[in-house]
Amino acid sequence: MMKKMKSVYLLAVLALMLVVSTACGNKNGDNKAASAGDKSSSSSESMVISGSSAMQPLVAASAEEFKKQNPKADIQVQAGGSGTGLSQVSQGAVKIGNSDVFAEEKEGIAADQLVDHKIAVVGMSAAVNPEVGLKDISKENLIKVFTGKVKNWKEIGGKDQKVALINRPDSSGTRATFVKYALDGNKPVEGAATEDSSNTVQKLIKETPGAIGYLAFSYFKENSGITPLSINGVAPKAENVIDGKFPIWAYEHSYTKGEPKGLEKEFLDYMMSDAIQGELIPSQGYIAVSKMKVERDAKGKITKK
């Protein structure tokens, strides 16, 4: 009987500890994830990378290439969103956190503790359903369309079709970039739909009459069924971004906590090597950061290199 009571108490205490630990854990973020990350970091041959889902295919492909040359290295690339990546790297839960936006732009991140490694540049533009009949739009008209002042495409020279805006969620990095550099900070009105995944956005623009949305250049392929828009006569092409003529682009960042060392450094150096910057990055529709003739800081100030 005594034994039974003891075991019941033990279980009760265990349960209580579990409860307390989860309750306290939330104060400084996700404790469990942090301790799991620490375990993997103790061995220099393995690391976890997390963050932006847009960057995940690029980083994962680079990690595959890297592993071919360093068979001992074990690199896991997860996609959880830029916010998750930045949070986890500042907690030390992962070694590298990928983000579509500058860490300074996100609330609740100690950006001064993180070191920014700009891996690639991604160009974006508005794209419309081919039926709309527009290929070029002035920035002024683009703002009018997204702020709901233009409700029918015929008002700005397109077909007689109602405008259907396809937005991104409020916290999305793609939206932040588009609002800042394409709409000059004007807030888009709510439209037909809000979707997170670029694939869904492309599908919606293709299938919805009068639809307009915004996508990265890599979705503007010949047979994508959507019409990318030139802005003020400047085509959404990599060379125009490189020259600084096309304004809507963002860096793809990899953040480390403090200066990178060991495997982190090796991998980041590899990401900046010609094999990745010269071949993999252009083939995935990104622009090599080394080619850029202009630079941008976290506040959006542009300088010539």
Added chain:
Amino acid sequence: MDGNTVRASSRLLKSTNKTALHLERRGKMTVMVCAFLIISAALSITIFLTVKGLDAFLENGVSIVDFLSSTNWNPTDHKSPTYGALSFIFGSFLVTILAACLAAPLGIGCAIFMTEIAPSWGKKVLQPVIELLVGVPSVVYGFIGLSVLVPFLRSVVGGQGFSVLAGTLVLAVMILPTVASIAADGLNSLPGGLREGSFALGATRWQTIWRVVLPAAMPTLLTAIVLGMARAFGEALAVQMVIGNVRTLPEALTDPAATLTTIITLNMGHTTFGSTENNVLWSLALILLAMSFFFILFIRYLSSRRKFS
């Protein structure tokens, strides 16, 4: 030799006794651990969500009144962010209630057909069909909704297709099998004497169903509907694909809207842990949890009123 056998047998006897006792205790311990694990998991999730969900109000100073009563949702505005979640709360309730209104008569009708009208082949054909529908993953419902239902609604009823109506229809199909199968179980478990008594009094089959069977099974039928509603309220993926996820209040059934779940899934990955943006998403999750508690309490209340089963 002789001495050895005796010793062996006595040892055997003793050890059997011990093993039996041991087994008894070990079995008890095992199931007890299972029970405690479940309870502690449920408890810690509740506590975690409550603490996390209240952070936005206690630490970030978001007004709880605004949160529940304003439709102004703009958490990324750096100068004056606003956190009014009323549109999403309203959207969640709207699609849930509409879906239940569609699925309840259909599901209960199916159940009556299966148990009262054509028990033999109804069960043989309808039961597997309903079970199949339960097993279809929600992402499949969402994808069909996005590829078939949305363009269909766009061409037939107008608007952009992404609408409260599309969300309602997808959810109604999703919860229909849940409602039907629980309702059928309820009707089946009624004592046969009820029907026979009614027939003996000269009632027709329809009179029996309408006046005797349905009233007697009412608490179970309500449980079926509430369980369906609980599923609809918590569904994220399928709804997200067809409802449009727009933060304004819908004015018509053809307008797009958003629900609590879709806003959480769309924004969670982009926000950083501990930021106000992230904490208000936890507050939305807390509302979801509170609602599911309410649904469970309501079901428990209903089952306490059950007369036959």
